[in-house]
Amino acid sequence: MSVNTWIIVAGDPAIGNLIDTARSLGGSVSVAVVGPRAVADTVAAAGVDKVVWFGEPGAVPAEAYATVVADAVAAATPGLVLAANRASDRVLLGATAARLQAPVLAAVSSITADGAGLVANCSVFGGIAEETVTVTGPLALLLEGGPVPAASTTVPVEELPATPLGITVVETKPSSFEQVDLGAAPRVVGIGRGLKTQEDLALINALADAAKAEVACSRPVAEGLDWLGKDRYIGVSGAHITPDLYFAIGISGQLQHMVGVRGAKTIVAINTDPNAPVFKEADYCLVGDLYALVPALTAALK
Amino acid sequence: MKIVVAYKWASNPQDATVGAQGTVDWSRAKPGFSEYDPVAAELARRLADATGGEVIGLTVGTKRVDATLARKAALSRGFDRAVIVADDSLEGAGSTQLAAVLAAAVRHIGDVDLVITGDSSVDVGSKMVPTVLAGQLGWPAVAEVISITGQAGALRVERAVPTGTQVLEITGPVVLAASTDAAVARVPGMKDILAAGKKPVESLDLAALDIPAAAGTTTVTGTSRPDLLTRKGQMIDASDPAAAAAELVAALRGAGAL
Structure with a gap:
């Protein structure tokens, strides 16, 4: 059984692990990108099958695109929806899971597809135990994003017109701490x-x-x-x-x-x-x- | 302004025991007002006091979330009233199902301007319920929220992002997940606990709520204990710090760890 996957990106193209996971399931790999065009271009060159992009966000944060992303992804009836475990990405994944009425699993170590559906292994309750979960119907997963994928073949970026919800960034203050990976x-x-x-x-x-x-x-x-x-x-x-x-x-x-x-x-x-x-x-x-x-x-x- | 605080009555996994087959036994873990939810309650109370609003505590779960102790613990956190959906069929419910029930309750409450949640629950901790709840309501969600000011329809929200903070203006209803250190929550005193017993609680019947059906089935088909790496557990005598440091460095080099 192959599974068609959508990956949701909220401004950060570090989704190498998500692409690898989607590819392992054998179906098509599509990506919905919120954020600047450069992010969509990076993803389009990352060895995926399709990229949709919702236009230059300007001062509109990724969260304001929650409903348009959910609509666009749900309309494609994916078997699996993936997002990286980052704050804005979680918001877009949650909106999409709600639109699909799909369960969300986090801390997932593996995902496979068999005749019964999707089978995920996940760490639960803060890591005290592990569960194998079998899901029929669409599934949403939070995964660690992994590196920015290296460029390979490039697919065109399809622009979808979008009306975001009413949120605007009016001020940005830099952190006093140096960032670290x-x-x-x-x-x-x-x-x-x-x-x-x-x-x-x-x-x-x-x-x-x-x-x-x-x-x-x-x-x-x-x-x-x-x-x-x-x-x-x-x-x-x-x-x-x-x-x-x-x-x-x-x-x-x-x-x-x-x-x-x-x-x-x-x-x-x-x-x-x-x-x-x-x-x-x-x-x-x-x-x-x-x-x-x-x-x-x-x-x-x- | 009508503010709902979606809170969880849950146990800390630290107090649970895990069997050889990975089954989790919660019987010795006492449930409580989930670790980060007091921060959400505090932000809501401050905003309501500043704007003349109302704070409604909302929770969903098994029958135990509607026990007297659970009700009082929640209502002593500064809520004006509580709305509770308690049904044992919600045992083990996932984020999407819980969020669907919360959303139905928010619609039942009506005219809600804002839902505030804690950063994550003490037991599951995936940070997904606020985002799916927002999705069920057709609202946006914003996480890592540090402060909330303004009025309904014109909220000013500061949130942490990896590069610092952003101030957002939000014109419609929204779900906000508080950062863990957004506020220092007041510890409820005896007066708060006594007053809590007199505050109104509305219990909603799960079957009477309009909840969308799940798209498929979710079944736990296996459990196991986490596969921990075997550790050496080698004790190094630290009574002489310099000797201990030298022994440690030698051991690390010998093991190829340095």
Whole structure:
């Protein structure tokens, strides 16, 4: 059974993983693109069969196109609709799922088609268990976007006239934090509530420099304390990463955090509490004060 | 302004136990007002107080979402009243089904200007219900919302985006999902809990709501425990930091991790 797939893009063409998933099901691969024309052109050169685009958005955010995208995709009666797990993309996927009355599955590790329908394996309830779900009828999936696909054959971009809903961007303020792509970092140093003050991040930055690693954190450090940007937060609703090496420093290792780093090849844990759950999921365990161990480790790496 | 807060009465997976076959046992996990929903309730209360509006708490789920404890816990969060759809046929309902029931309840409430939700639910956490709810209503949704000001039909909403924040002007009804740290929610006091018992609650009959049929069937055909990587669990004596650091670096180099 082959399945015709639509991919929904809300301004970010980093959908390599979605295209691969759609291709694996053997049917046609179409993409509905909201955003600047350059995004549609990038997608049109990414080895897909069809691209529809809803015109230059100007100051209109992607969310305002929710109903026109849902109408356009539903009219094509897709078997599967995919979107990357990003805020605006989720809005367009949700609108389309509603129009199709299709279920939505997230944290999906595989999808196949058999005679009974689509069969998806997904991680559920924050990663404590996995389910195999069989769906008859259309299905909407949230997937990690993956890289911007490389150019191959180019298909024409079909422009569909669209009347967006009433939302306008009237002001844009840049973030005070530098952006980071944790997913691409081979080594990551994660910091948690064991760090006492924001100034102490200097210790962690020094270790990250010595280890050629990116700095990441558990949720409270980015949300609430605001010591680091939200894109550095690892956990169930944050980044899910698979680096070669992960240092969990001053992180207790609750499920909500660990689910984001379980794919790391090697995990080092430093914590004062010998009973911290992080030690159950670490390869190298150091029970001690991070304020003594981190500078020593930085020195040893130099 | 008529503001609906769509909240969830749910358990934290951290407190659930998972059997060898991946079946999840929630019996020892006490349900509560879902982790991020107090932020939504707080934003709604502040906006209603600033504009002379009304805040209606709305939830759907099994019968347990309509228990006295659940009602009081919700109504102590600053809602003026609550609307509840409690039916055991909603056990295990997915995002699309829950959103369809929420949408039918929002239509039943009538003349709603704004629905506010938390960032994600404590149990499922896919952040999809607000977006599908908006889709069911034909409204837009905006997530990662930091602040909401203005009037019905002329809302000014600030939301976080990867590059910073954007201020949006929104002219029609909308579903807004609050960022986890958009507001520090008040902790309900004894006065709030006592007052909660006197606030009106409307229980809606699921069968009487106009809910579109699902396009197909969704069946869980298997469960399993997550396949965790086997970890070495090697203890390194940290009593001498310099020696511990040297031993760790040597071990990492030896294992090819550095």
